[in-house]
Amino acid sequence: MNGKLGSEAMRTINRTLVLFMGMMVVGAGLVYAQVPDPPPVQFPYIGNRTGVWIVAQLHILFAAFILGAPIFAVVSEWLGYKNNDQKYDRLAKEVIKVTVILYSMTALTGGLFIFVLLGTYPHFTSWLMGHFFLIFAVIYPLLFIGETIVLYTYFYSWDSLKGSKKARHIALGVLLNIIGTITLFVIDAPTSFMNTPVKGEDISIIEFIQTAGLWDKVANYSWMPLNLHRLVGNVTFGGFIAGLIAAYMYMRSKTDEERSYYDWMGFVGNLIGVGALLLLPFMGYLLAYELCDYDASICPYMMADQLSMFFEMQGAMVGLIFLASNYYIWLSLKRIEGVEKVRISGLVMIAVIGMPAIMGATWKMFPPPDWQSLIVLGLLVVLPPVLSKLPGLRNFTVSSFTMIKVGFLMIVVADAIWMTPHGFVATQGLATEETELPSWAGELALMPAKNAAAFTLVFLTVVNYIMYNWAIRRGTIIWGKIDFSSQFVLIFLAFSAIWTMGLMGGVRSLTRKYYHVYNLMPDFTAESFTPTLQYSAWWITGITIVFYAVVSFAILVTLHAAEEKKLDTSGIPIPAEVK
Amino acid sequence: MAEPNFTKIIVKKGIIGLIFGVLLVVGAKLTHFPFVYQVMFFLYALLGALVFILLDAPTVKRLEGGKAVVALIFFYVIMSGAYIGGASILPQYDPEIEKGKIDKVLKRRRALTQQGKAEELIARAKALNERVEAMDKKLNSLGVGVKVAAQAPSKSAFSGGAASGDLVALGKEQWELQECYNCHKLFGQGGKKRGPELDNIGSLMTPEQLKEKIFYPKKWKAEGFDKAYKKGKMPDKFRDLMFPEEIDALVAFLSTLKDTSVKTPKPIKMK
Numbered sequence: 145m146n147g148k149l150g151s152e153a154m155r156t157i158n159r160t161l162v163l164f165m166g167m168m169v170v171g172a173g174l175v176y177a178q179v180p181d182p183p184p185v186q187f188p189y190i191g192n193r194t195g196v197w198i199v200a201q202l203h204i205l206f207a208a209f210i211l212g213a214p215i216f217a218v219v220s221e222w223l224g225y226k227n228n229d230q231k232y233d234r235l236a237k238e239v240i241k242v243t244v245i246l247y248s249m250t251a252l253t254g255g256l257f258i259f260v261l262l263g264t265y266p267h268f269t270s271w272l273m274g275h276f277f278l279i280f281a282v283i284y285p286l287l288f289i290g291e292t293i294v295l296y297t298y299f300y301s302w303d304s305l306k307g308s309k310k311a312r313h314i315a316l317g318v319l320l321n322i323i324g325t326i327t328l329f330v331i332d333a334p335t336s337f338m339n340t341p342v343k344g345e346d347i348s349i350i351e352f353i354q355t356a357g358l359w360d361k362v363a364n365y366s367w368m369p370l371n372l373h374r375l376v377g378n379v380t381f382g383g384f385i386a387g388l389i390a391a392y393m394y395m396r397s398k399t400d401e402e403r404s405y406y407d408w409m410g411f412v413g414n415l416i417g418v419g420a421l422l423l424l425p426f427m428g429y430l431l432a433y434e435l436c437d438y439d440a441s442i443c444p445y446m447m448a449d450q451l452s453m454f455f456e457m458q459g460a461m462v463g464l465i466f467l468a469s470n471y472y473i474w475l476s477l478k479r480i481e482g483v484e485k486v487r488i489s490g491l492v493m494i495a496v497i498g499m500p501a502i503m504g505a506t507w508k509m510f511p512p513p514d515w516q517s518l519i520v521l522g523l524l525v526v527l528p529p530v531l532s533k534l535p536g537l538r539n540f541t542v543s544s545f546t547m548i549k550v551g552f553l554m555i556v557v558a559d560a561i562w563m564t565p566h567g568f569v570a571t572q573g574l575a576t577e578e579t580e581l582p583s584w585a586g587e588l589a590l591m592p593a594k595n596a597a598a599f600t601l602v603f604l605t606v607v608n609y610i611m612y613n614w615a616i617r618r619g620t621i622i623w624g625k626i627d628f629s630s631q632f633v634l635i636f637l638a639f640s641a642i643w644t645m646g647l648m649g650g651v652r653s654l655t656r657k658y659y660h661v662y663n664l665m666p667d668f669t670a671e672s673f674t675p676t677l678q679y680s681a682w683w684i685t686g687i688t689i690v691f692y693a694v695v696s697f698a699i700l701v702t703l704h705a706a707e708e709k710k711l712d713t714s715g716i717p718i719p720a721e722v723k
Numbered sequence: 724m725a726e727p728n729f730t731k732i733i734v735k736k737g738i739i740g741l742i743f744g745v746l747l748v749v750g751a752k753l754t755h756f757p758f759v760y761q762v763m764f765f766l767y768a769l770l771g772a773l774v775f776i777l778l779d780a781p782t783v784k785r786l787e788g789g790k791a792v793v794a795l796i797f798f799y800v801i802m803s804g805a806y807i808g809g810a811s812i813l814p815q816y817d818p819e820i821e822k823g824k825i826d827k828v829l830k831r832r833r834a835l836t837q838q839g840k841a842e843e844l845i846a847r848a849k850a851l852n853e854r855v856e857a858m859d860k861k862l863n864s865l866g867v868g869v870k871v872a873a874q875a876p877s878k879s880a881f882s883g884g885a886a887s888g889d890l891v892a893l894g895k896e897q898w899e900l901q902e903c904y905n906c907h908k909l910f911g912q913g914g915k916k917r918g919p920e921l922d923n924i925g926s927l928m929t930p931e932q933l934k935e936k937i938f939y940p941k942k943w944k945a946e947g948f949d950k951a952y953k954k955g956k957m958p959d960k961f962r963d964l965m966f967p968e969e970i971d972a973l974v975a976f977l978s979t980l981k982d983t984s985v986k987t988p989k990p991i992k993m994k
Contacts, residue, residue, distance in 0.1 A: 348962065444905040564763070628784060628785045639802055666829050672825060672829075676818065681811065685803045
């Protein structure tokens with residue numbers, strides 16, 4: 145009986161266990177199905193992608209400023225120290241004052257960016273963080289903390305580390321820039337990885353990523369080109385924003401002394417902005433070259449298909465920026481007494497006129513990275529000044545005004561070449577004879593012609609600055625007396641540079657097509673298509689205006705407050721013995 | 724010396740710009756530039772005239788206080804309007820065209836992602852089931868067995884869409900979806916000389932060779948495309964991005980291309 149009872153009991157236990165396990169099987173499925181996914185987040189009206197776009201772009205603009213402005217500031221501080229010129233020191237300090245204010249905006253938008261990403265694209269964000277965990281969780285925060293400490297130390301030690309201690313202060317500024325540059329390079333790693341994830345020969349990219357180390361992922365195809373492009377872009381940005389600060393402060397200056405200072409500051413800002421701008425087309429070219437080298441299908445997507453008109457707009461923007469920066473030189477030159485004495489060899493003018501055709505043909509014969517084209521380029525740049533020393537050619541000169549006017553003509557020509565597309569269509573698939581270049585002129589739409597146009601713009605601007613430099617040395621410049629419209633040119637330059645940054649940042653992101661990580665992680669959302677240029681332009685303009693409004697507010701609040709403090713001495717107690 | 728009258732400058736340079744623009748249009752027309760380019764050249768002439776008008780513009784007087792603020796706001800509005808307007812008058816790509824394509828390309832991958840989740844659930848259930856079975860065996864050995872009907876995990880929820888229907892038509896669809904036309908000319912369309920024209924590729928390569936070329940582009944070179952081959956212009960991504968059925972369909976489509984009137988470059992087997 146006991147055995148029977150025991151058998152019954154075991155059977156009951158057995159059934160219970162089976163039932164329990166069965167429930168667990170079903171329950172596990174149900175639990176798994178119910179727990180992990182939070183309700184989907186959707187940005188009202190604009191959608192998730194545009195939401196992320198706005199926050200990311202704003203963050204990048206603030207970040208570009210806080211990384212670019214210190215480079216500008218420390219160079220300025222060093223020039224002031226070297227030449228014993230207080231103007232440079234004041235300029236550097238004013239730029240850093242604005243940087244300190246905007247630093248908090250960078251951190252704020254950065255935090256917001258992460259929250260928005262996590263809310264809108266949680267799976268992708270955690271996937272990316274998993275691949276770059278060491279960077280996101282350790283390296284980047286440490287660098288950011290380090291940069292914060294050094295920035296504030298740099299700013300607050302300005303008055304204590306002066307005189308014989310100035311070199312130490314400059315060293316602090318250099319340290320700030322080193323940390324800033326490393327921070328930029330570090331955070332560029334996941335960004336560039338999204339465009340060009342590391343891949344191996346004869347192995348699936350998915351398999352390769354699983355075994356790739358952190359350094360493999362960091363040192364991807366577009367990482368260094370993006371680093372260089374952003375670094376140079378940030379200096380340009382810093383220079384133009386310094387020009388913006390100068391323009392605002394010039395407009396509200398009450399004394400000739402202030403106007404003189406801010407006129408000079410605008411000149412320096414523009415000089416550094418344009419100086420870095422000259423390198424920017426080539427850095428952009430390098431980045432595009434690497435993207436195309438990574439996957440040749442990116443090239444037609446950018447240049448001939450969905451994004452081709454974005455590049456058309458870029459051509460217009462770059463042309464306008466070069467026109468404006470040279471117009472600023474023109475306005476600045478006009479107020480120099482004795483400028484009419486400055487002349488330049490007519491051979492330089494001929495070289496400028498011939499440059500688009502000569503370099504277009506050369507780059508067609510020897511496309512980059514072939515080195516032979518550099519010989520022709522070198523001869524074109526070096527020969528005119530060398531030949532102009534020869535007895536018969538020494539007197540073949542033109543006035544600086546003539547040279548600049550010819551230069552403007554060539555800027556328009558170069559921009560026309562830059563902006564001539566193969567077809568006036570949104571994508572080449574829609575091209576017809578009515579919208580395409582005639583076959584004999586097809587070269588106008590190819591890279592050799594575009595490179596030649598870019599180089600003409602750069603060469604011309606360098607020539608103009610050389611003449612400007614001669615004019616300052618030989619004549620008398622009266623600071624503070626520049627044409628008032630020049631301040632609008634400075635504002636225009638800053639606005640257009642920011643707008644172009646937004647446009648090209650959009651292009652870089654869009655080259656991932658319908659992938660979060662190109663060819664690796666598809667974006668399954670309904671928003672993974674290429675937006676129209678018109679739609680993009682609205683948002684780029686909106687983002688630029690918001691950024692501009694914040695920066696303008698920071699400039700006026702910071703520098704106005706400093707001015708008030710300097711002027712208002714009524715509340716300062718005066719020692720009795722002085723009275 | 725008094726500054727020259729600005730109105731006269733505007734009129735004079737404006738007229739020069741117009742004359743130059745008309746000459747450019749006539750020249751462009753004679754050299755067979757389409758109308759849209761003629762308009763572009765005319766606008767450049769006007770831009771040139773505007774630049775030269777600005778070079779001779781009289782000095783702008785200083786603005787202060789409210790006037791300066793209003794001028795600034797007006798300037799920002801003009802700039803914003805010009806950039807939005809400029810971007811809007813250029814041809815716009817219709818996203819609807821791309822949306823359809825993306826949907827087709829990602830449909831199977833999306834299904835796989837959902838299937839991936841289902842498979843994970845099934846794997847967990849299977850593990851629990853195995854534990855039940857092990858326990859059942861243990862209990863049976865004690866003489867109290869109850870058979871547990873092991874439920875096999877359901878087969879993949881995914882059923883291949885591309886495998887059904889006309890294979891060649893599906894291959895042609897892949898040609899469009901993978902945008903092969905960006906580099907290869909076919910039926911007189913696409914290409915831009917980046918890759919060889921493929922109208923006769925079916926006569927020159929077997930399906931196996933075509934498949935090998937798609938999987939490992941470096942294993943075959945088109946005659947006369949040494950530079951493109953050296954630079955690795957043909958992407959090696961398709962073996963990762965396309966499903967085997969999609970590649971089969973594309974190969975089937977390419978194998979039908981036997982137009983001998985078109986000179987498709989000879990494929991050369993590489994090591």
